[in-house]
Amino acid sequence: MSHVTDSASSAALPQRVPPQRVLLVTGLLGAGKTTALRTLEDLGWEAIDNFPLRLLDRLLEPEPGQSEADGDATPLAIGFDTRTRGFDPQAVIAKVKALAARPDLSVTTLFLDCGGAELERRYNETRRRHPMSEDKPAAGGIAAERDLLAPLRRWADVVISTTDFTTNDLQQAIRQQFASISPSRTTLTISSFGFARGTPPLADLVFDMRFLNNPHWDDALRPMTGKDAPVGDYIRRDPAFAEAYERILGLLLLLLPRFETQGKAYVNIAFGCTGGRHRSVFMAEQIGQGLRDAGFSPTLLHRNLSARTASLLEGAQAVQV
Incomplete structure (x- = not known):
């Protein structure tokens, strides 16, 4: 009691x-x-x-009436x-x-x-x-x-x-x-984009995900995005994915504290694939979670995720990749 x-x-x-x-x-x-x-x-x-x-x-002195x-x-x-x-x-x-x-x-x-x-x-x-x-x-x-x-x-x-x-x-x-x-840390943004629509102009670090197997060529996965579990499972099965993820995350864990020490106010990290709907989105989400687990607070942006023509652009250009 x-x-x-x-x-x-x-x-x-x-x-x-x-x-x-x-x-x-x-x-x-x-x-x-x-x-x-x-x-x-x-x-x-x-x-x-x-x-x-x-x-x-x-x-x-506090202002009058201010506690x-x-x-x-x-x-x-x-x-x-x-x-x-x-x-x-x-x-x-x-x-x-x-x-x-x-x-x-x-x-x-x-x-x-x-x-x-x-x-x-x-x-x-x-x-x-x-x-x-x-x-x-x-x-x-x-x-x-x-x-x-x-x-x-x-x-x-x-x-x-x-x-x-x-x-x-x-x-x-x-x-x-x-x-x-100090009241604030470096503002960290992670974005995905499609190379078919150009590289983000303000990106500090750009990672090209077009070396990974492309879910676009699977008819069942094409309408989905990198946020959907079947697309993620497909990309994870690529033999290069696990090592690439670990190396990119390790590099960022090395660089980000140094950027912060140098006083860099904003860091923008961009992941690209052909259309900006599958591989780049999935890797951006995975890296974002890995950085959260390490104590960072990234903001995620997916530039081309809702673009109606992204799928057409990917189909037109993926032949060259």
Whole structure:
């Protein structure tokens, strides 16, 4: 009886709302803050650069009448540096400590560092003047800025040095550090199509299924599609099917995580046969299920499955295959 009572009581409790993730991005000018924020934006974060720090409390306050449960779950990345209005390292630290104490916020600070010689090279290459150097060489402004930012660097949760980084290296580092808490993954689409109507223009990977035995030439199977069990049984009996399926699935399981690590937002995989009704449809369905079993969430599209002329096109062209 007590177990039932406890369950009923716990069911009545409100669901705990995950805290709003906030990432504060700062560091030396020229160390890559803009690149970091753009990469976070590609990962699904809402990014704001050079936001006035005195308004940070107001930005993170819920709107009037809005409960915590109604809050926006999109992670927020806020960039600031020595040029930001009201910049004061000690004041920033005090403000962030106060925000981190709030139960509805999860606050992290990222500091981007870079060696002085490399920063000088970057300023000389772009012909930009360091904001703190005035009429002096860039080295003086960089040294002054480093001294000013020292408390923030010591206090930051994450420090990334970009001295030896290319732009792509920094993008990779940001993805590796923060992709796991981003709201979305690569959007994966698997499609089938008929070569008789052309290759999909946006396909990243195209697999030609015309090496498999063609169900079109079986009178009983011709009206069916690759979604029908008799067609699937027919294709599975092809000696090449099992090995082809395993090799294609293995290749995709190798490539897809790397595409995601590289920040590729969309991956389109297309399977083609002559008319787009039998072999390509069946293989797309099988690979889609294999990827679901591996933890992916593909969307399946069959471009020519409902085309009235697909069967005629297949009959006309399969003679050449």
